[in-house]
Amino acid sequence: MSLKKKVTAGTLAASLAMTALAGIPLSSKGLAQKLGLNNVASAASISSSQLGFFASQLKSALSASGAVYTKSVADSVYAYFDSVSSVTYVTYDGVTTPTSDIIKPVKDKIKFKEDSGLQLTSEDEKNLELVFATLAKFTFELEAGKLDALQSNESVRATLRKIAQGAGVDGLTVEDLNGLLFGAKGIEAIAWQELANSSQSLPDFLNNDEARNDFVKRVFKAYLNTNEDLAKALKAYEVNEEDLARVVSNFRDAVGASNFNKAAAALVEAYINVKSSPVSGGGSGVSNNVLDNARKELAAIKAKLASASDAEKQALIDQALKIAAEAIAKLAQFDASSLVKEVDGKAVVSLSLANLSSLFSSVEQLKAALADAIGADNAAKLAKPTLVIDLGKTTLKSSVVNLAKDISAKAKELNFGWIAIKVSGATTKFPLSTLGGDVIYTIDRTAASASQTGGRPAVTDVFNYSLSVNGTVYDKFNEPVEIQLPVTNTSGVDTELLSVAKLDNGSLSIEGGVYGDGVLTEQRYTFSSYVGVENDVTFRDVASVQAWAGRQIKVVAAKGAIEGRGDGRFDPRANVTRAEFAKILVSALDLDNPNVTSTKFTDVNPNAWYAPYVAVAAEKGIINGRSATKFDPNAPISRAEIATLIARALQVTKGFSEVKDVDAALANFSDASKIPSSLKAGVAFAASKNIVIGTNGKFNPNDNASRAEAAVIVYRALNAKA
Incomplete structure (x- = not known):
């Protein structure tokens, strides 16, 4: 639609093409091998924000390398351009050259038909010079705001509309120019593909003017042969690759070949760093593959939806959501290892949006493809991903x-x-709401000592965490922060007995956690020091239930979810109370939340040991009470009640689905009619998952559960599969 587009936009593309050839000291091996050229942008049209992201990445890479020549060239492009009436010049070493001489090969070809009523005025010529100067400066300064300022210039926009009209091209937008630079058919993609396909080494290009000029011409010729609107406009005025290559040469001479080459070398080095940075699973090539494959699959689903039945449509929508979720999970992996620096004996990395712009751009494009395939409303159901x-x-x-x-x-x-x-x-997995500002996160690790663990075998280092946001230190959180401790030693230990332990002023408390894939995972609402231990708890009175409950009691006790009754006794055959089971269930499933303390139940004393567990279970909708205001904490809990609480807890924490046919799930129990109607769905769920098992064809729903039974049921719940 205006400014950063049109004929002279080709000159910026030419400059970018030149940066791929400038002066980077590489060996004589093939370019494809040295540069890893697998990264061609996949969108023909790119938003301003995406272009800004890419420019920010390059600028960040230039800053990291200490490059100065790019700014030198940018400063010498022109002295002042805020006013359209300003004369536009290129100045180098005290020599000032009007840009009209630089863009003359293109400008002279913009001729309107006699019957068009159009005329290229001196004002139009100045506008073209201004567009070129701004684009050339952007190439080396990488400040997208300059482009935005040019776009708002109505005089420039009028000139570009006139040129578009004369070429018979309609509908050009800012995104068209961005696509010219970094789109699938743009100069960047063509230039890098040309290099990838070339058998010549980079020095051949750098040291041979003829080879370099031939390369630039090939790139422009390939672009002019595309069906892009800008290419059509250039061809309508009979602008060819020779004209565009001459503009590049003019600009290089005007700012000084030596300075230009050094600046271009710094740019291409930054570009290679950005393009080969390990984003999204080990490289932007991997990222592009993931994105492209997901797009193809989503496009196929979109095509099928057009003729699908209602039932088929829902299945296709669910499939699309799964495809997108899995692809984003891969795209949202940022490898920052190459950016880590040692500072005062610490591994330090500092990241801004520029570092992650490619990652975010890929996710943004994938989400757009999902919305296009299944509609925005359905796409909004996509599960929240993790960066x-x-x-x-x-x-x-x-x-x-x-x-x-x-x-x-x-x-x-x-x-x-x-x-x-x-x-x-x-x-450490933070809820996004916790990190709303400038973040400083620190993690320290030290070897665990026997005195710290109370003699328990340590399977991880001791990890100490700290977090500050906008200068404020946080050690308590409103939402749980997930910590994963890498387990380094499992030799001679029982992995089912592993638990996260909190170290606080010399004391140790068992917090639970789940072991899998080499890590111990635990949800925390506070930051402190944590260590993984084997917590082997023994009781002297479990022999009578050892055969069917001994292992389960040991494992649930190791997680700190169930405790003895003093003097080494577990009291396995005693009835478990409703309050005890609330504590067991909440602790075992890692639902503890110190921020939830009050309940609607009038018979739950806020100071009672079980109050926080009942509060959490009620807040999660796991416990409803025996009435609207009564919980009855000290009453024995029935088997049907336990089944129902387990069902609700697993549905809340692990996303389990309810049983669709409750009666069918209960058909094998001869006493199914004795199950209270409000508890039937829970019993059906627990029975279908073999979490609560009947005896001799009966469920015995109203029998009280023993402490041993409670341990077995919770153990099965912990190991239940969806």
Whole structure:
């Protein structure tokens, strides 16, 4: 639609093409091998925000390398351009050259038909010079705001509309120009593909003017042969690759070949760093493959939806949501290991939106493809993903991660739910709401001592965490933070007995946790020091139930979910109370929440030991009470009640579905009619999962459950599969 498009936009593309050839010191091996050229943008039209992201990435890479020549070239493009009436010049070493001489090969070809009523005025010529100067400056300065300022210039827009009209091209937008630069058919894609297909080494290009000029011409010729609107406009005015290559040469001479080459070398080095940065599972090539494959699958689903029945449509929508969720999970993995630096003996990494722009852009494009395939309303049902920032392995004992606030802001915009930070296998998963600002996250690790663990075998290091957001230190959270401790030693230990332990001022408390895939995972509402231990708890009175409940009691006790009754006794055959089971269930399923303390039940004393567990279970909708206001904490709990609480808990925590045919699930129990109607669905669920099992064809729903039975039932619930 205006400014950053049109004929002279081709000159910026030419400059970008030149940056791929400038002066980077590589060996004489093939370009494809050295540059890893598998990354061609997949969208022909790219939004301004995506272009800005890419520019920010390049600028960040340039800053990291200490490049200065790019700014030097940018500063010498022209002295002043805020006013259209300003004369536009290129100045280098005190020599000032009007840009009209630079763009003359293109400008001279813009001729209107005599009967068109159009005329290229001196004002139009100045506008073209201004467009070129701004685009050339953007190439080296990478400030997208300059492009935005040019777009708002109505005089420039009028000139470009006139040129579009004369070429018979309609509907050009800002995104068209962005697509010219970084789109699937744009100069960047063509230039890099040309390099990938070339058998010449980079020095051949750098040291041979003829080879370099031939390359530039090939790139422009390939672009002019596309069906892009801008290419059509250029061809309508008979602008060819020779004209565009001459503009590049003019610009290079005007700012000084030496300076230009050094600046272009720095740009291409930054570009390679950005393109080969390990984003989304080990490289942007992997990212592109994931994105492209998901797009193809979603496009196929869109085609099927057009003729699908209502039942088929829902299945296709569910399939599309699954495809998108799995692809985003892969795309949202950012490998920050190459950015980690050692500072004062600590592994430190500082990230801004620029570092993650490619990742976010890929996710944004995938979500757009999902919405296109199944509609925005259905796409809104996509589960919230997790952004994973992985620092890789480090031998340093302390790591610091600085995250600029624009990262969480962009993640929130894209509906992420969490940001996980991983250091040497230790992962901390924060709810996005916790990181609303500039973040400093620190994790320290030390070897565990026997005195810290109370003699229990340690299977992890001791990890200490700290977090500050906008300068405020947080050690308590409104939402749970998930910690994963990498287990380094399982030799001679019982992995079912592993638990996370909290160390606080010399004391140790067992917090539970789940072991799997080499890590201990636990939800925490506080930051402190944590260590993984084998917590082997023994009781002297469980021999009578050892055959059917001994193992289960040991495992549930190891997690801190069930405790003895003093003097080494478990009291396995005693009835379990409703209050006790609330504590067992909440602790075993890692639902503890110190922020929930009050309940609607008038018979639950806020100071009672069981009050926080009943409060959490009620808040989660797991416990309804024996009436609207009565919980009856000290009453024995029945088997049907236990089954119902288990069913609700697993549906809340693990997403289990309810049993569709309750009567069918209860048909094998001769006493099914004795199950209270309000508890039948829960009993059906627990029975279908073999969590609560009947005896001799009966469920015995109203019998009281013993403490041993409660341990067995909770153990089965912990191991239940959806």
